[in-house]
Amino acid sequence: MDLQEFNSASADQLRPMLAACCDVSRWVDGILTKRPYGDLVVLTAVADQLLRELDDNEVDRALRAHPRIGDRAQGASTEASWSRKEQSGVGDDPEAKKAIAEGNREYEARFDRVFLICATGLSAQEILANLRQRLTHDDATEAAAVREELRKIAVLRLGKVVEA
Template structure:
């Protein structure tokens, strides 16, 4: 939809699309509350500001909507379709899929949450390299990286909701 349609669509119809970008009610509510937007830059600026303010619980909630890197999300939901597209750099070679599965397990054991990376445009090898590097982070550093990756994904997805 274009910005004019975004501004005029009833909130209850927009809420699912925004939650597919970032499943944090406070973020969705903030975006809806500030309509109408004069331009996409204003929408993006507010979305970015609120994303930067998410607390740890909100980040954890948002992570629950994200599949593991290398998993093939099933279904026709917006989130599943976007995840399949975003992870298009993950090929079907068994060694790559196994390395991702092993890395995901190590990451989840280490940090207690899914490994999140803005995968758009990345190869499987790039994702694996990032995963291995991030396994060396302390908890605070990794929490900051996860927050930034979530922010990038949410803003990228928002551009899929509101098309120029």
């Protein structure tokens, strides 16, 4: 949909699409209540600012909507389809997939959450290198990294909802 359609669509129509970008009600509501948007730059800036304001519980909620990196999202939902495309760089290399799966387990044991990365355009080796590097973070540094990756994913997905 283009920006004009986005601005005029009902909230009920947009809510599931926005939740597929970031499954946090306050973020979705914030995007909806600030309509109409004059251009995509303003919409993106509002979305970005609202993402930066998420509290820890909202970040945790948003993370629950993301599959592990390397796991194929199941189903026909918009979010599952986007996730499969975003993770296409993981590919079918069994060694890389095994290393990522092991890294996921180590990450989850260390940080008690799913490893999140904006995987669009990244190869399996790049994802694995990032995963290994982030395992060296302290809790605060990693929490900031998670927020940044969540922000990048949500903004990228919002661009899929509203295409010029």
